[in-house]
Amino acid sequence: MIHKLYLILFFIVASPVFAQESDSLFIKSSKGLIIEDTVIEKEEYNPLAPATAAFYSAVLPGLGQAYNKKYWKIPIIYGGMATGIYFYIQNDNDYDRFRDAYKRRLAGFTDDEFWGDGTSPNISTDRLIDAQKTSQKNKDMSILVTVAFYLVNIIDANVDAHLRQFNVSDDLSLEPTINFNTLNTQANYGLSLKYSIK
Numbered sequence: 130m131i132h133k134l135y136l137i138l139f140f141i142v143a144s145p146v147f148a149q150e151s152d153s154l155f156i157k158s159s160k161g162l163i164i165e166d167t168v169i170e171k172e173e174y175n176p177l178a179p180a181t182a183a184f185y186s187a188v189l190p191g192l193g194q195a196y197n198k199k200y201w202k203i204p205i206i207y208g209g210m211a212t213g214i215y216f217y218i219q220n221d222n223d224y225d226r227f228r229d230a231y232k233r234r235l236a237g238f239t240d241d242e243f244w245g246d247g248t249s250p251n252i253s254t255d256r257l258i259d260a261q262k263t264s265q266k267n268k269d270m271s272i273l274v275t276v277a278f279y280l281v282n283i284i285d286a287n288v289d290a291h292l293r294q295f296n297v298s299d300d301l302s303l304e305p306t307i308n309f310n311t312l313n314t315q316a317n318y319g320l321s322l323k324y325s326i327k
Contacts (some may be wrong), residue, residue, distance in 0.1 A: 175294065182290040186283045193286025197293060206282045213275030217268055224264035231257040 186193030190210065191203035205261035234254050245251035252260070308317045 178294060179287045179290040182286040183283050186286040190279055190282045193283065194289070197289045198284060199289055202285065206278060207279035210275050213271045213273075213278060217271035217275070220264045220267040220271060224261055224268065227257050227260040227264060230260065 143157065182193040182196045184193075185196050191206050192203040194200065194206070226242070229245050230252075233241045234250075234257070239250075243250060243252040243257065308319065309315070310317055
């Protein structure tokens, strides 16, 4: 019996939270939603906004995020692209060092930076070939990371512009209900789901 009273009390207290109708705190207007004298304006649906945001991001990375007013994403995009470019330059310099040393050894010189104390090399010629291959592979991976951040920048701007215009309407609501049976005066608990398609 106490359990049923708690349940009834819960539904009575919680029903205004789930109710679809507005109270004095939330007032719907043609301009938007008014919350305690503050107007939250509705944005008009613009079907070209996702394409515009994607185009802006393709022209200049981060510009689509600025168009969507998601400024905090811009440093992440440039940070990722700058990291890829930095490692590309670093690996390109390493590749040039290993290649120059290898060419000098093929020419018969023993004075490259990897030779060592003059009697024997610190890094063998075979290791120089492996180091060139590794540096080339890392250069390619750095290019892929940079291009991936560029493409994610475009996709993110497009998806974010779509989600900004996502229609969240009152056509779908959840409301707890309590009905009293007139025959035996027992409470019937229920949950109603309202869904309408316009």
